[in-house]
Amino acid sequence: MMISVGNIEKSYGEVKALRGVSLEVKEGELFGLIGPDGAGKTSLIRILVTLLKPDVGSATVNELDVVKDFRKLRNQIGYMPGRFSLYPDLTVEENMTFFATVFGTTIEENYHLVKDIYQQIEPFKERLAGRLSGGMKQKLALSCALIHAPKVLVLDEPTTGVDAVSRKEFWEMLKRLQKMGITILVSTPYMDEANLCDRVALIQDGKILTIDTPEKVTQSFGHKLWAIRSDNMYLCIRHLREHSESDSVFAFGEYLHVTWKDQDMQADEMEKYLSDLGHTNVEVKRTEPGIEDVFMDLMQKHDN
Template sequence: MMISAENIEKSYGEVKALRGVSLEVKEGELFGLIGPDGAGKTSLIRILVTLLKPDKGSATVNQLDVVDDFRKLRKQIGYMPGRFSLYPDLSVEENMTFFATVFGTTIEENYHLVKDIYQQIEPFKERLAGRLSGGMKQKLALSCALIHAPKVLVLDEPTTGVDAVSRKEFWEMLKRLQKMGITILVSTPYMDEANLCDRVALIQDGNILTINTPERVTQNHESILWAVRSDNMYLCIRDLRKHPGVKTVFGFGEFLHITLRDNTISPTALEKYLKERCHTNIAINPIEPGIEDVFMDLMQKHDN
């Protein structure tokens, strides 16, 4: 395993950020840490990149302990934090040169690693980093994280705040880097990005809810799932939550996704129930669960 964490705990005063987190990332894997803000993703990542010490537990990256071997380990990790952390008053080229120099290398030595990414921003190499667009800042930060040829690339919510096109391009870049043999750990609050990973860990409130491939995560969803819509979605939520046979109700765009306590309830019976409460234009369809459906279901089980 390239990354291994065992029973990691971390608290900030009375706030418990991580509650006995354990996970493993295989060499060459693209592994996703999926969860909302405040779930504990950043705390775990900062421990793995040697910026924080765990209160309890242990972790290794490339068989080096994140506490005892932090000096050696920092040379083997490329880290891209959630917030843009490069020097805004240095140009694109100056930032690249600085980070290469810090690690005792040059842009030319490892240019093959960043070529596909850096070429997209190279025409603006004299522009100050602080004046770049969100997508260009993202590419510059990734280039700086790769310039010392790390064995492991750790990215903390790299696509937050960028447009959909830049998000797509970024994941395509990650796939190319993976083919070069780089192990990648990426955190994201976007559930749709989970499907782009080899395996994912769903995390909430400092707890790992499940770890598996995206396909197996969704296959393990136990409840029947329906998508429901009516002319008044606010009242529909209220009325469905009052139904004794309905277990959960969550909004997903223009539909509500519901699970049932009683699987003998038919769509016809549920439609009748809604019509009796003056709902019109009712649509009820069985659907396959997605990652977000599984996440909500696991979160409910954990809270109970």
């Protein structure tokens, strides 16, 4: 195992950030930690990169203990924090040189690792890092995290607040790094990014809801799921929630995703119910659940 986390707990005063988290990441894997703000993603990541100590439990990265062996371990981990943490008053090239020097290497020595990414910002290497656009800052931060040739790359919400085009490009970069043999742990609040990982852990309120491949996570959804729409989506949501047999009703893109307490509920019954209430262009069909459906279902099970 490249990363091994055993029953970690972490509190800040009264607030329990992690309530017994265990997981394992295999060598060469692209592993996603998926959950909303406040789920505990950053606390777990900061423990793994040796910036925070757990209250209870232990973790190893490449068989080094995150507390006892933190000095050795830091040479083996590349870390890209959620906030831009480079020196804004140094140039692009100065930042790179700085991080290379701190780890006792040079840009030239590991240029092959960052080449793909760094080449895109190299034309601006004289520019102050603080003056780069969002996308370029991100590429510089990733280059700096890679310049000491780490075995493991840990990224805390690299795509948060980033538009869909840049997000796609960023994931393509991660895939290329994975092919070079780097193990990657990445956190994200975007559920749709789960499908780009080999395996994912869904995390909420400091607890892991499930860990598996994205395919198996979606297969675990235990209800018949229906996609329903009509011309008036606002009233459609309200009317379906008022139905005594409806279990969950949520907007999902252009349809509502609906589950029923009665698994034998038929499409024509649902159609008739809505038509009788005055809905027009009613459409009802079966649909396959996504990661987000599973997340919402597991979340509500945990709350009850």
